Amino acid sequence: MxxxxxxxxxxxxxxxxxxxxxxxxxxxxxxxxxxxxxxxxxxxxxxxxxxxxxxxxxxxxxxxxxxxxxxxxxxxxxxxxxxxxxxxxxxxxxxxxxxxxxxxxxGTSNLSVEERLIVGDKVLIQGGIFDGLTGIVYRKNGRSRFCVQISAINQIISVDIDTSDVSMIKLVKQ
Missing domain, CATH: 3.30.70.940 (NusG, N-terminal domain)
Known part of the structure; x- marks a missing residue:
């Protein structure tokens, strides 16, 4: 034993x-x-x-x-x-x-991983009409959508982006 x-x-x-x-x-x-x-x-x-x-x-x-x-x-x-x-x-x-x-x-059908994005994080949009643009998280609207400031067009504009289309850009410290 x-x-x-x-x-x-x-x-x-x-x-x-x-x-x-x-x-x-x-x-x-x-x-x-x-x-x-x-x-x-x-x-x-x-x-x-x-x-x-x-x-x-x-x-x-x-x-x-x-x-x-x-x-x-x-x-x-x-x-x-x-x-x-x-x-x-x-x-x-x-x-x-x-x-x-x-x-x-x-085992659930609506499973998704949410990145811990906070206001000010730099993000890359991957999907939809803004695919490839970078922006900054401007405001969080609820649990699954973000308003993102799009800096690539040199204007202060915001658009709702589904979190599945957004990934955080990791900044390299120099």
Whole structure:
């Protein structure tokens, strides 16, 4: 009989992967007997001639792995993994209840990830008639729409943009 106090303490940790490597890393972890969780959701992609439903990671570049703290760094040897999300040099631990909540939410049809945009954030519009323009979040209107100041036309103008068409531009500190 195994002593429960001596059983390894498995915790969920967050891995940061190379761009578009989430599925490869997830499958590699599973093949190597690690419990891995890659939350995905279905989106509709629009091409000029058709629409197609595609399954994409819910959190691009992030996957969850359940392991002991001692085995965390063995995981980093896998190709496609950049690093663990860490705080003060220690991999962040995610509670089982958070993983269970994400799994429950994945079963709903209206799931979407909202970026934490705040007034003043610089954004890129990806979709619609303003595709490719950059602007600044000017005002938030409710839960799913933003008013964005479009600076590319050298005018102070605002337009409602659906959050699915907006991504934050990450500024590089110099």
């Amino acid at each position: 195994t002593n429960p106090d001596s059983a390894p303490n498995l915790n969920w940790h967050i891995l940061y992967t190379y761009p578009r490597y989430e599925r490869k890393v997830h499958n590699h972890l599973l093949r190597n007997n690690f419990n891995s969780f890659l939350p995905v959701h279905t989106i509709v992609k629009q091409w000029s001639d058709r629409k197609k439903k595609t399954e994409v990671p819910l959190f691009p570049n992030y996957i969850f792995v359940q392991t002991t703290t001692n085995k965390c760094f063995r995981v980093l040897d896998f190709h496609g993994i950049s690093h663990f999300i860490a705080f003060n040099g220690n991999p962040v631990v995610v509670g089982d209840e958070v993983i269970q909540t994400i799994k429950k939410m994945m």
